[in-house]
Amino acid sequence: MARKQGSHAETTGPKVREAALHLFARHGFAAVSMRQIAKEVGVQAGALYLYTPDKQTLLFDLMQGHMEHLLASWQVPEGTPAAQLEGFCRHHIRYHLDRPELVFIAYMELRNLESENFAVIEGLRKRYEDQLEGILRAGQASGAFAVADTKIATLAIIAMLTGVNTWYREGGRLARSDVEGIYWDMVRKSVSA
Amino acid sequence: MARKQGSHAETTGPKVREAALHLFARHGFAAVSMRQIAKEVGVQAGALYLYTPDKQTLLFDLMQGHMEHLLASWQVPEGTPAAQLEGFCRHHIRYHLDRPELVFIAYMELRNLESENFAVIEGLRKRYEDQLEGILRAGQASGAFAVADTKIATLAIIAMLTGVNTWYREGGRLARSDVEGIYWDMVRKSVSA
DNA sequence: CCGCTATTTGAACAGGTGTTCAATTCGCCT
DNA sequence: AGGCGAATTGAACACCTGTTCAAATAGCGG
Structure with a gap:
């Protein structure tokens, strides 16, 4: 599998930041994994790296x-x-x-x-x-x-x-x-x- | 190997709490591992469980x-x-x-x-x-x-x-x-x- | 000096970590 | 209709996670 239906950088990018915001606020930066963020966005972990160079930068x-x-x-x-x-x-x-x-x-x-x-x-x-x-x-x-x-x-x-x-x-x-x-x-x- | 020289529960117990105190304060609970605490105490990770049932209780x-x-x-x-x-x-x-x-x-x-x-x-x-x-x-x-x-x-x-x-x-x-x-x-x- | 108990090791378990990348599919333009 | 680039997957990497436990040693009372 590869590209998903209805996928666009302009929608996924903000979703990543929003998911990180909610999860970091609720559980703390160190306790949240990239895979949890990806799950909230509805995407695999690897895809996050199209929108941030790394977790720290997020x-x-x-x-x-x-x-x-x-x-x-x-x-x-x-x-x-x-x-x-x-x-x-x-x-x-x-x-x-x-x-x-x-x-x-x-x-x-x-x-x-x-x-x-x-x-x-x-x-x-x-x-x-x-x-x-x-x-x-x-x-x-x-x-x-x-x-x-x-x-x-x-x-x-x-x-x-x-x-x-x-x-x-x-x-x-x-x-x-x-x-x-x-x-x-x-x-x-x-x-x- | 097993018991170490000069080992006593009365000294190791407080050391565990102190190490946890310093490390949790500096890096945050979620970012500190039991192995880091053990290292600070000068002991293997398993030994910590003689002094606390788990990390959460610590x-x-x-x-x-x-x-x-x-x-x-x-x-x-x-x-x-x-x-x-x-x-x-x-x-x-x-x-x-x-x-x-x-x-x-x-x-x-x-x-x-x-x-x-x-x-x-x-x-x-x-x-x-x-x-x-x-x-x-x-x-x-x-x-x-x-x-x-x-x-x-x-x-x-x-x-x-x-x-x-x-x-x-x-x-x-x-x-x-x-x-x-x-x-x-x-x-x-x-x-x- | 013996034997007992307190104390610790180190390996093992089952799973999770951030990050990379070739392969693949979707959306769009011509 | 065809092809190209944007978007995503999923496997892999090398390592770390909390916790358990049989085995082994240190300290100490007799």
């Missing part, structure tokens, strides 16, 4: 795509530091709740990246953190905020906001906008003067 | 031991809710900075637990969260705190505090007591009335 592409899309999805707007901070918090929560699998992978699978790939993802992550730190520094300078250390405050806020993904489930007690509001309220007070 | 025992020790290490003291909250925050940071590998494993390897084991660990985790939520509820009732939702505030605070493990390195810019103070300051304000 992981890296998912993470890099996520981080670059995250960075492209928001810029610091004009306005007061407080308004900028609110925009950041709401966007962070919205964006993260929209793609829990990618977020989970980007956080949990860092240690499975080869060192060069790791450096790339860390660079992107740093750029994201720098946006928040810039806001905090501006607020600190203007007297709107009072944080002891902008670097730590940055990491603390991001950790707190990203934590929403560990418990939020669609159709639960709270709507997304409620969640946004509750977290923003805590962040606002935590940096207040 | 992971579970590490996580259960960690969570139970965490619960035993602190009780809510007498005092105002604010003082209780400060005690919780400072203890959480201190405890977590003292055993980064266990904390990392207990968080990252949840998905590698079989469902019964998972339920046990989740139960312990819930008991820990309940301590913090009790403090927040008391403060809310007395008017000392103003949080929109004590459950969310609990998870947000724990996520924020636990985040310290992702960046803190011994011998860095800040001493542990500085870190404690900075985080406590943010938490205090975030729940303030």
